[in-house]
Amino acid sequence: MSKSLLSINDLSKQEILDLIEFAKNFKNDDGSFKKENLFPDKTVANVFCEPSTRTKSSFEIAAKNLGCSVIGFDASSSSIEKGESIYETIDALGLMGVDLCVLRHPESVIRELNEYMPEMIFVNGGEGSISHPTQALIDLMTIIDNKGSIDDLNIVIVGDLDHSRVTSSFVEGISNFSFNSLTFCGHPSMCSKYLDPALGKYEPDLDLAVQDADVIITLRIQYERFEEELNLDLDDYKHAYELTSERVEQARGDVIVMHPGPVNYIEISESVYQSDNSVIRNQVANGVAIRMAVLARYLSS
Numbered sequence: 001m002s003k004s005l006l007s008i009n010d011l012s013k014q015e016i017l018d019l020i021e022f023a024k025n026f027k028n029d030d031g032s033f034k035k036e037n038l039f040p041d042k043t044v045a046n047v048f049c050e051p052s053t054r055t056k057s058s059f060e061i062a063a064k065n066l067g068c069s070v071i072g073f074d075a076s077s078s079s080i081e082k083g084e085s086i087y088e089t090i091d092a093l094g095l096m097g098v099d100l101c102v103l104r105h106p107e108s109v110i111r112e113l114n115e116y117m118p119e120m121i122f123v124n125g126g127e128g129s130i131s132h133p134t135q136a137l138i139d140l141m142t143i144i145d146n147k148g149s150i151d152d153l154n155i156v157i158v159g160d161l162d163h164s165r166v167t168s169s170f171v172e173g174i175s176n177f178s179f180n181s182l183t184f185c186g187h188p189s190m191c192s193k194y195l196d197p198a199l200g201k202y203e204p205d206l207d208l209a210v211q212d213a214d215v216i217i218t219l220r221i222q223y224e225r226f227e228e229e230l231n232l233d234l235d236d237y238k239h240a241y242e243l244t245s246e247r248v249e250q251a252r253g254d255v256i257v258m259h260p261g262p263v264n265y266i267e268i269s270e271s272v273y274q275s276d277n278s279v280i281r282n283q284v285a286n287g288v289a290i291r292m293a294v295l296a297r298y299l300s301s
């Protein structure tokens, strides 16, 4: 295992499965998480230069559950606001004794930082539109939890795929497994990266895409990443791309519906979010378990 987790491609299929199995050990039967004082001498910094609820909080809870000290670094009230670069910022944290940095950043800076600071362990907490490896581990874990395995599944991803680091890391991660089909669905202006049949099938019609689906992953429109104003009639968009109960009925009876969050109720209806098919809250909880497994593995190596 390399010193840092920068991309899901850093992990072999066996390492992915081992991390998912390891994560299960941190969950109690009642859904709570084990608290084990395994790393009392380690310090984790959560450096988030973009907003986050799930990733930031779950890394913090995970690190505390493992006995680490945690710095909840707030970029907006740091010296980054005074013009300091991310390199000097993280170098300063390293000099203060931080062992592992969870970094969320709008740009691709994590690889250079990882080379520049050989003593610091980095875990990618979200890199622009490029990657979000721990979310991919959560999503694979949630599918395996609910379906037993990934083999033979029909998987659909619908929404703003072009801006979605969740999609790119999921596609990289799932390429290790023998699923039956992977279908990309969404407005043509949001799916231009997913037209290559080598990746999967692009089906712009959601009613057709969900036929026989075992897993449907829904994604919000990432308004914050559009460089030009999005000229889109939201009613038309919802009509075409909202996952509704009627559409879920077209999928397999035991289909699971996923969403990495945050949910906007444009891409998915409230009734689907709350339905028995939805495992979205399960994904959030798996976030703590996966991040405990990732932190424990990388702090030990």
Ligand code: CP
Residues within 6 Å of the ligand: 051, 052, 053, 054, 055, 056, 126, 135, 260, 261, 262
């Ligand atoms: N899924 C995800 O990364 O959520 P947050 O932006 O809330 O961390």
